Amino acid sequence: MRRLLEPLAANYGYAAFAxxxxxxxxxxxxxxxxxxxxxxxLCLTLQGVLFLADGLLSPLVLRDAARARGASAWMTYRRFxxxxxxCAGVLVLLGLVATTLLRTRGGxxxxxxxxxxxxxxxLQFANGAAxxxxxxxxxxxxxxxxxxxxxxxxxxxxxxxxxxxxxAAAYLGAFAAVGAIEFTANHVRLRRALRTAQxxxxxxxxxxxxxxxxxxxxxxxxxxxxxxxxxxxLALSQxxxxxxxxxxxxxxxxxxxxLQVPAARTFLPLIATGENARATAAAMLAVLAATIAAPAxxxxxxxxxxxxxxxxxxxxxxxxxxVLRLLMLALVMNALYAPAGMLLVHAHxxxxxxxxxAIIFAAEAVVLYIAVPRAGILAGAFAWLAxxxxxxxxxxxxxxSHIARDRASTPGQALD
Numbered sequence: 001m002r003r004l005l006e007p008l009a010a011n012y013g014y015a016a017f018a019x020x021x022x023x024x025x026x027x028x029x030x031x032x033x034x035x036x037x038x039x040x041x042l043c044l045t046l047q048g049v050l051f052l053a054d055g056l057l058s059p060l061v062l063r064d065a066a067r068a069r070g071a072s073a074w075m076t077y078r079r080f081x082x083x084x085x086x087c088a089g090v091l092v093l094l095g096l097v098a099t100t101l102l103r104t105r106g107g108x109x110x111x112x113x114x115x116x117x118x119x120x121x122x123l124q125f126a127n128g129a130a131x132x133x134x135x136x137x138x139x140x141x142x143x144x145x146x147x148x149x150x151x152x153x154x155x156x157x158x159x160x161x162x163x164x165x166x167x168a169a170a171y172l173g174a175f176a177a178v179g180a181i182e183f184t185a186n187h188v189r190l191r192r193a194l195r196t197a198q199x200x201x202x203x204x205x206x207x208x209x210x211x212x213x214x215x216x217x218x219x220x221x222x223x224x225x226x227x228x229x230x231x232x233x234l235a236l237s238q239x240x241x242x243x244x245x246x247x248x249x250x251x252x253x254x255x256x257x258x259l260q261v262p263a264a265r266t267f268l269p270l271i272a273t274g275e276n277a278r279a280t281a282a283a284m285l286a287v288l289a290a291t292i293a294a295p296a297x298x299x300x301x302x303x304x305x306x307x308x309x310x311x312x313x314x315x316x317x318x319x320x321x322x323v324l325r326l327l328m329l330a331l332v333m334n335a336l337y338a339p340a341g342m343l344l345v346h347a348h349x350x351x352x353x354x355x356x357x358a359i360i361f362a363a364e365a366v367v368l369y370i371a372v373p374r375a376g377i378l379a380g381a382f383a384w385l386a387x388x389x390x391x392x393x394x395x396x397x398x399x400x401s402h403i404a405r406d407r408a409s410t411p412g413q414a415l416d
Contacts, residue, residue: 004270004283007140011262012291014144018151025155029171032162039110040168043117050091050121052228056220057083058132059268059345060213065136066269074194077133081187084129088122095121116172123179130186136269150182212350219354226361226387230380233368238377245316246377249307249324252299253331253384259291260338267339271346278402281339292335300328326381333388340395343402356394360387 030037061080068076095118103111134143157174164170231250234243267284271277299306304321308314344353364383371379 004266007135007138007266007269008262008287010140010144011135011265012259014147015259015262017148021151021155028159029162032159032166033168033171034166036167039113040171042110043113043168043172046095046114047117047121050095051125052224053087053091054125054128055224056217057087058128059220059264059342060216061129061132062136062265062268063272063345065133066138066272068137073137074191077129077190077194080133081126081129085126088125091125092118092122113168113172116169116176120172120176120179123176123183127179127183127186130183130190133190134186135265136272138269140265146182146186150178153181154178212348215354216350219350219357222354222357222361226357226364229361229364230368230383233372234377234380237372242319242377245320246323246380248311248316249320249327250380252324253327256292256296256299256331257334260288260335263287263291264338264342268342268345271342277343277346278399281343281402284339284342285336288335288338293332296328296331296335300325300332303328323377323381326378327384330381330384330388333392337388337391337395340398343398352394356390360390363387363390 029040033040057080064076064080065073096115099111099114099118102114131143131147134140134146154175157178158171161170161174231247234246238246263284267280267287271280271284274280303324304317307317307320307324311317341353344350363386367383367386368379371382375382
């Protein structure tokens with residue numbers, strides 16, 4: 001039980017800290033920056049989009065770090081560090097090209113801040129290799145304490161910088177400076193720990209070949225694209241006030257969906273190394289039912305009342321309630337799929353992941369094409385429901401195959 005509770009507490013504890021820090025500090029940043037706040041908000045939005053790329057690599061790091069022992073641990077970490085640095089480099093380079101084009105079109109005022117945002121992103125993204133490896137390797141408490149400590153240092157440095165120079169560049173520069181220290185400190189910490197363990201038993205790590213890795217990254221990229229498709233289509237097709245309502249309803253979905261991250265960080269390493277992967281996935285399902293599905297059902301039952309309580313605007317609450325109800329139902333199905341997705345990663349079934357995400361993307365595109373002219377912002381919720389139905393079907397298939405396999409391997413059960 002302790003093997004489960006300690007990482008759960010560490011991972012959910014950091015998630016709670018991050019949410020609380022945002023809630024308390026964003027209003028302070030808005031007051032300090034004044035008219036400069038929109039520029040920083042744009043930079044942070046850009047970073048948020050770029051950080052979606054972490055989902056292409058972190059599941060593999062969590063799984064392989066959990067399995068790595070002895071000399072293979074250092075080799076595994078170096079392999080993923082190179083992948084993270086290369087990915088960060090490509091994204092930063094593309095961003096720099098985009099800022100150059102922006103400057104030629106009269107966006108000179110934003111370019112320095114955007115370039116600092118790209119620098120900060122590159123350092124923080126590369127640091128993700130060390131954090132994911134620590135978590136996968138059973139160092140959840142240390143990893144999350146380091147995240148908290150460096151987050152506090154970043155915010156302290158940013159607040160001091162803004163008191164002297166209230167512009168977006170001051171915030172971003174402070175975060176980038178502390179981020180460079182964080183990346184170096186975490187890398188040095190892991191290098192010392194893992195090189196010391198090189199003498200222990202442990203052969204060369206089992207790694208996916210280039211084609212298999214490309215299949216996983218490509219399939220995961222399709223999943224990320226599907227998750228953004230509704231907002232892109234509605235932002236381009238709907239009047240700003242209506243899209244604003246959808247954005248508010250969607251923010252509730254994304255807030256609850258983010259609770260999957262600490263669960264995945266806790267359970268994927270256990271699934272990857274445990275003797276009974278299905279039982280561990282079932283425990284993850286129970287956690288997600290309590291932390292995501294149950295709150296989502298509650299919100300679906302009383303969407304208008306909860307929106308009005310949150311926003312203090314009866315008109316927006318009335319318009320957003322039908323959308324929020326359907327989004328919450330889709331979220332319940334997504335939560336039921338997540339443990340099955342971890343079982344697919346554990347078994348290296350990248351083809352199934354890619355096929356499921358391709359079907360989801362196609363289904364969402366068809367639903368949006370048909371429903372947007374007729375249903376407006378409600379079409380986005382229909383798209384999420386289509387996604388949830390596909391995910392639920394995949395989850396049922398994965399669970400049935402694991403149950404059948406377990407029965408076949410248990411004496412006396414093969415003919416049941």
